[in-house]
Amino acid sequence: MLVVRLPERPNRYDLLALVITLVLLALFLEASREAASPFQPSPISLEPRYLPEYTLRTAFRMGVAFLFSTLFTLVYAPLAAKTRLEPFLISLLDILQSVPILGFLAATAGTLASLFPGRALGYELAAVFAVFTSQAWNMAFSFYQSLKTLPRELNEVAALFRLSPWQRFLRLELPFALPGLVWNGMMSMSGGWFFVVASEAIAVGKTQVELPGIGSYLATAIAQGNSRAVLLAALSMLVAILAYDQLLFRPLVAWSQRFKYEERAGTEPARSWVLDLLRRTHTLRGIAEAAFSWALEALFQLERKRPRRPTALPLWALTLPLLLLGGMGALALWHLLQPLGWQELAKVLLLGFFTFLRVMGVLLLAATLWVPAGILLGLRPRVAQRVEAILQLLAAFPVNLLYPLLALFLLRYHLSLEVFSAFLMALGNQWYILFNAVAGSMALPEDLKEAARSFGLRGLTLWRRLLLPGTFPHILTGLITASGGTWNAAIVAEVVQWGSLTLQATGLGSYIAYWTLEEGQGPHLLLGIAVMSLYVLVLNRLVWRRLYRLAEERFRF
Template sequence: MSVRTDSKPAQATATPVAARLAGRWSRVSWVDAAVAAAVLVILYVVLRAGHGTTVAFNTHHNLRVDTDPARLPYDAARSLLRMFAALALSIVFTFAYAYAAAKSRRLERILIPALDILQSVPVLGFLTVAVTGFIALFPGSLLGLECASVFAIFTSQAWNMTFGFYYSLTSLPRELDELSRSFGFTRWMRFWKVEAPAGVIALVWNGMMSFGGGWFFLVASEAISVNNQQYALPGIGSYAGAAIADGDLGKVGWAILAMAVMVIGVNILFWRPLTAWAEKFKNEQSEASEVQHSVVLDLLRRSHWPRLLGRPLRPVGRWLGVAGRVFGRDDRALSVDRTRQRTGDLVFAVIAGGLILWGLVDLALYLHDRTGLGVFGQPLLLGLATLARVVVLVALATVVWVPIGVKIGFSPRLTRIAQPLVQLLASFPANFLFPLAVWFFLKTGLSINIGGTLLMALGAQWYILFNAIAGAMAIPSDLREAMDDLGVTGWQRWRRLIIPGIFPYYVTGGITASGGAWNASIVSEVVTFGGTALTATGLGAYIAEATEHGDYPHLLAGVAVMSLYVVGLNRLLWRRLYRLAEARYSL
C-alpha cells in the first residue's frame, strides 16, 4: 500500500516564512552592520578591561603603576569602565533620591539638607572610608579597590545630577501636572511619561557636567593614599599621578593626550547624541527653526537594531505599568486632617532630630577622647580663607560664563562647535596641569594662595556654564521668536526673557559650583611636581594633609567644618534663591 504525499501545502506554508526572512535580511544595510560591529567592539573592550578587576590583591604591598606609554590604551579602557559604572549608579541614585525628596514633604526636610552635606564632604573623605570597607568586603581581590574607586567617582557625579532633577520635579509645569491627573495616570506612568521627560534636558547637561567632575577627581580616585598606604589602580588618573610624582613631563604629555582623545571620543559617541535627542523634550508650541544634529544619533535611528533589541523589553514595561497600579492614581487628597498631619510631622521631626543629635554627640565624644574639641579651631579659621576663594570664584564665573552659556544655548550651530571644547576643558583634572602651575607660580612669583583659586576654578566654574547652556536651550523657541517680533533686545531682553528663563538652572549651577569649589580646594591648595610642593592656607590643604597621614580625628574635624560652611552658605543664599525660582520663574 502506498501513501501519496502532497508537498504543495508545505511549500505554501514555507514560502511566506522564507519570504519574510528574506525580506528582513534584505533590509539589513551597512548601517546595521556598522552598529553591530560597534556594539561587539564595546562588549569586547568591557570584557577585556573588566577581566583585570578581579585579580588577586595583597593589602600589605604598595601597588606601583607602569608608566609605559604602550599601556595607555588599556589604562584608558579601565578608567572609562569606572566612569560609566559610576554614571549608571549616579542615574539610579538621582531618580530615587530626587523623587523621594520632591514627593514627600517630610523626607524633603531631611534629604535636601543631607544632600547639601553630602556634596560638601570631600571625595577624599568618602574614599578614606570606602577603601577600608570595600577591601574588607572583597578580601584578597582587586575588586574591593575597584569598587572604592567607582564609589569615589560616584560621589563626584551624583549630587549635581540629583539637585538638577529635584528642581525639575518641583517646578513641573502646572498644565502637565493637571493633564496627567485628569487622565488618571498611575505614579509609574506619571514619572516616565511626564516627570522624567520634563527633566531630560537638565539631567543630560548636568550628567555631562558630572561626568566631567568625575574626570577631575580621577587622579584622587585611582591613586589612593590612605594612612600612609599607597594604592594604585590601572588607569589614566594613576598613570598621570605617577608621571607627575616622577617629574616626567614627557609621560605627563602622553597622559594629557590620552585624556583629550577620551573626552572628545566620549563626547562624540555618547553626549552629543544625547543632547540632540533631548531636543524633543523642550516645552514649546512651535518647532525651532534650527535644531542640533548628531551623526551617531542619525545612524542609530536608521538602524533596525534598537527596535529589535527593544522588543524583548516591552513586556517588562507593561509589567511595570501594571505593577504601578498597585499604588493607585496619583491624586492629591481633597481634604487633609490637619491635626493628624501635624502629629505625624512632630513624630517625624523628633525621630530625625534624635538620630542627628545622637550622631553629633558620638562624634564630639570621639574627638574629645583623642584630641579635644579644640581641634575645630584651626579648620574654622582656615575655612574662612577657602570661603573667600569660593565666593570670588562663583562671582567671577557668573559674570564670565553666564553670557557665554546663553550664547551657546541659543545657537545649535555654536553648540555643536563649543560642546566638545567645553567638555574637554571641564574634564581636565587640575592635577594634570600641576607641572605647568608649579612652573608658572615659581616663574612669576604668584602666591599659591591666589593661584589656588585659579586651580579651583578648573573644577567648579563649569557647573555654572553647563547649567546656563541647559537653561538657554530649555527656553521655548516661540518665546524667543515673540521677543524678536516685538523688537525686544539688549538689557530688556535679558530682564524679561533670559534671566527669568535660565534663573532656575543658574541656581542649580551655583549651588553645585559652590560645593564643587570646596571639594576642588583639596587638590588645588596643595600643588606638587617632582620634589617641589606648594601649599596654600586653607581648609582643603588641611584635609589633604590629614588624609595623607591617616589622621582621622583631624580629617573628621576638617570634613565637619567644610560641611558646616557649605550648608550654612546654602541655607543663607542658595536655598532662598531656590524658593524664589520656584515661586516666580517656573514655566
C-alpha cells in the same frame, strides 16, 4: 492587550550597529575581568604601551560610576521633590555634596577592601564610589530643580488625565527634565575626570594603592616630574572623552531635544551619527521598541494590580528615627573630636573662613564670565553642538596638570599661592555654571523667543525680561553644584606639588590634604571634613535654598 510588531528584516545598518555593540561589549568584558581578578599591587609603568590598557580601565570605572549616578538621581530626586522628607533629603544632599572626595575615600577604601580580601574588587569599588561622589550630586540637583519647576499647565493636564504616579514620572516628569539632565550628566562625567587622580591613586594614611588607570599614571608622572608622560596621559584622556562624547552624550543630546518644552518647533535639532545609525536599523530598532513597550505595559499592569495604598504614616513617625540617628552621630562625633580641644576647632573654623572667601570669589568671577557666555551659546544650538566635545575636554582636563607650571611661575616671580589658588579652583569648577547656563538657554521655548522678537526686546531689556529669568533655575543649579565642587577643589588647589617642590596656601583644603596623608582616618581629618560640611550646609540653607524657593515661585514657565 499588548500588540507587539515583529521586527523587519535586518539591513546593513543593523550589521554595523551589531559590530559596534560587540566591540564595546568585548571591551567591557575585558575591563570587568581585570577588575574582578586577584589584587596584585605593582608599580605603575610610564611606558606608552601600557596606556591603552590604563585608558580602558579608567573609562570602565567612569562608565560604571555614571550608571550608578543616573540610577541614584532617578530615585533620590523624586523622593526629595515629592515627599514629606524633602527638608531632610535636601539637607542630606547638601552635606554629601560638601564632603570632600578624600573624605569618602578615607571612609570607604579600607572597608571595601576588607570585604573582598585578596581581590582587586574592593579597591575598584572604592575608586568607582569616589568617582560617583563627584557625579551624583550635580545630576540629583538638576533633576530636583526640574521637578520643582514643572510648568503648572502640565501638572493640570496630568491631573485631568488621572495619570498614575508611574505614568506621570515616565510620560511627564522625566521627559521634561531630560534636556537639562543630559547636559548635567556631561558635566558630571567631566567632574569625574577632574578627580580621577585622587580616585585611582588612593593615598589615605597607611593605605597607598595605585590602580591601573590614567589617574594613577598621571600621579606617577607628576611625582617623577615626567612631562612627556603627562602629555601622553592627556592625549589618552582626550581619546576617552571623545569616545564618550560620540557614543553616548552626543546621541543623548540629539535625542533629548525632542522633549524640549515649547508650543512650536524651534531651530533644526542637533544631529548624531550614532542616533542616525540606530534610527536606520530595522531589526535592532524593532526589538528595542518591542522591549520598551513590553516593559511599560508590564509596569502599568503591576501598578493597576497593586493593592490600595495604606494610610500614610504621620510625619513625626518618619522624622523621629532620623533625628535619633542624627543625634547619635553628633554625639559620636563629639567624643571623637573632644580631645582636640576648642583651640583646634577655632583654628579650623578660621581656615575654613579663608577658603570660604576664595570659594565665593571664584563663584562671583565664574558667574560673571560664564553665565552670559553659556546663554549666548545655548541660543545657537548648532554652535553648541560643534563645541560640545571641546567643552567636555576643557571641563574634564585635570587642572592639577597645570599646577607644576604654576608652581614654577609663582616661584620665579615671587607670587603667593594664597591668591592664585583661587584661580586653580576656578579652572576646575567654572564649568558647572557654563553647562547649566547652556542647558537653561537651550530649554527656553521658541515661542517666548519669538514673542521677545515681536516686542522688539533687545540689549539689557532682553536679558532682564527673558534670558536671565528664563534660565535662572538652571543657573542656580550650576551655582549650587559649583559651590560644592569648589570646596572639593580647594583640597587639591591649596597644595601644589611637582617632584620635590611643594607650595601650600592657608586654608581648610590644605589642612584636609595634610591630615589625609598624615593619619588617614584620625580626628584631625574628621574635624576638617566636619567643618567643611558645616560651611557648605550653612551657605546652602541661608542662600541657595532661599533662591531655590524664589526660582520655584517666580521663575517657572
